[in-house]
Amino acid sequence: MGNFMNISKKIDESKLTIAENIIIIREKHQQVAEIMKEENIECWMIVVRETASNPDPIQNLVISGELVWISAFIFSNKDNKFRKTAIVGNFDVPAQQRKGIWDEVIGYKKGISAILQPFLNQLNPKSIALNYSETDVVADGLSHGLFEVLKKMLPEFVDRFQSAEKIIQKLRGRKTSNEIAFINEACQITDKINHSISSQISIGMTETEIYDLFQQEMQKYGVSHAWLAEHCPMVDAGPDKVVGHTGPLSTQITKLHNTLHNDFGVKYHGYCSDIQRMWFFGTKDEIPEELIHAFETVKTAIKKASEFIHPGVRGFEVDEIARKYVTSQGYEEFGHALGHQVGTAAHDGGILLGPLWERYGEAPKGIIEIDNVFTLELEVKTAHYGIVSLEEMIQITQNGCKFFLTPQQEWWCITKNKG
């Protein structure tokens, strides 16, 4: 099968293999035990059904594979004993057993309630954490209909239901060494592609043409899009592109003495990158003062935030550092959060490096932990050249943070004309 493996390798490096997934799940299960102790939660129950159509965002980190009938995965922590139980339809039993990640796999034939009710009666937990959250979308995997099913199935436990958002936020946020390795590789590939594109861009190309170059490069590396393909990467030829979640336009043409911006991320073995870079069309000497000042401001704001951030501070405190610096330099403040977490999703949920705006709810109040992975990103508006925007990615370390890539230090210049 050597030949097949080669084809497979070239074509798809975007997905985690089953073996890799099991390794990460084992690391995550250890974290679940620690977090449940920290949060004093006796029972976390993940309930899913037909996950091929309606998955829970957390399942790839703690379950793996697909489930057909209604299934309950119960992490319990009572009398200092951590136990992991899978209760699944009988057809799903062999697959779950073979993973070797559960202390027990219990199958049922007719209905799950005949197993689940006595199981919970015996466990008798103070509370049962379920995957619903008003504020954190990645902790909100339990559908409303299924919640109603649980209410009817477990009437005596309804008043013990609570949100599992604290478990999920910490669990997604604390990247394991394998998760960091995949995120790092996604960043390195993103950087290689950006550099390769630099040598292929010419003045006069349309946004769509540049977008297509990125697609070719992604295919070479066998990676997929970190977000919707339609606008990954976003390609924005200055100065007059409408800002927003829009794709590249075939009508938007790059011009001499203008800028090019992209927001680009790849998915490598299931993990994402999310990086913004900027180019100037012309020589270094031709860069106008306005663009130099804007670039320095964005770069310095990111640097200041990175020098400040460390475990124990809250998200909004980091955002404030960059936000204040930008306004001190005479720019309008940016209309979004300074940074979000990155993991299996480009927007990985949980704690946000954002301002205390109503829109962001509780997310900016969370406390930053070691091995969280964040973006640091912001834009400033210039009077004549549109926006200047950069985005870097950092890993939180014991005393601060480190960048996955060297931050962009200066404008990348393109002088080649479209031939």
Added chain:
Amino acid sequence: MGNFMNISKKIDESKLTIAENIIIIREKHQQVAEIMKEENIECWMIVVRETASNPDPIQNLVISGELVWISAFIFSNKDNKFRKTAIVGNFDVPAQQRKGIWDEVIGYKKGISAILQPFLNQLNPKSIALNYSETDVVADGLSHGLFEVLKKMLPEFVDRFQSAEKIIQKLRGRKTSNEIAFINEACQITDKINHSISSQISIGMTETEIYDLFQQEMQKYGVSHAWLAEHCPMVDAGPDKVVGHTGPLSTQITKLHNTLHNDFGVKYHGYCSDIQRMWFFGTKDEIPEELIHAFETVKTAIKKASEFIHPGVRGFEVDEIARKYVTSQGYEEFGHALGHQVGTAAHDGGILLGPLWERYGEAPKGIIEIDNVFTLELEVKTAHYGIVSLEEMIQITQNGCKFFLTPQQEWWCITKNKG
């Protein structure tokens, strides 16, 4: 970009293109208008957020693309006026407008409630259908946390909330001509691959080796797996494979005078196939009577069900035809439903051709409609050779049904030995 398009075509025929998606959405929006009239529902509201992490199973059929902030898509039908409104975060406005599928796209900056509340006040619908369902997973896309957000945001409308399951069941079930075309192509490719594999299999290969051949063929056609790759196809070398949702085993070896079974589906432009086929290792003359009888029974049960089914009958009535025939032939009845719908998911939800067992809830009571797509599948257990199982796919027509592929008529024989 000619060269790039070639690469792209070979590599990925599995996904619907954006243009194709828009065409299907237009067809589906017309169906929404019809169904809301039939069901006398004045307002259907789909509410989503960060769909890249937490999608609604119905969104690809009626929205397309990804949404970041909380978004509401409202289909209203009042005073005989059908209207389609998208209320989305301001960054998502340009992308939604460019699709040209909404009568109006309204953006918001700070929070959706300032737009949504007055909109619903003005519409003043008798009821608001939301995507939650206790029984139908594909109609259960609204997460519980988001439901709680809606309750708080729209207190005066809470008593008008109702399940949208009737809309979604009909909408997913009534395949449009373009949907049928993609499903048909998925079936044709599945058949071509099964035939190609027939010429490559030899006696003595392991299940894993045969599974790998399928992966190679899928890459040639650029299609992806209709369900979890791990067990797509399921490859079962008789007679002693444990039945269930398990993948192929490298320890399970095909043997002379035994059987091989597969359950295989591909995804082509977002639409699935789901087909089971069986092989016998040996010559036609060597097939034992026991296997001939079992095969004829399964084939005839499928034929009888296909001759009976037509618009207006209920799912369980069709199941009964096949189930009674199988037991009349001296076999134990099969432990699953006779058929499920197929569409963007291999298990597409909605009405089921199933028995009235508790496990299947209301799904078998639904009324079959024209242009529904179902599987007809069943297995019988033989005393010495394991299971004999076939699965075909049909489209419901005005007076009956038609098969996408010619049903398997006899055992496919393999006589080649592993060299």
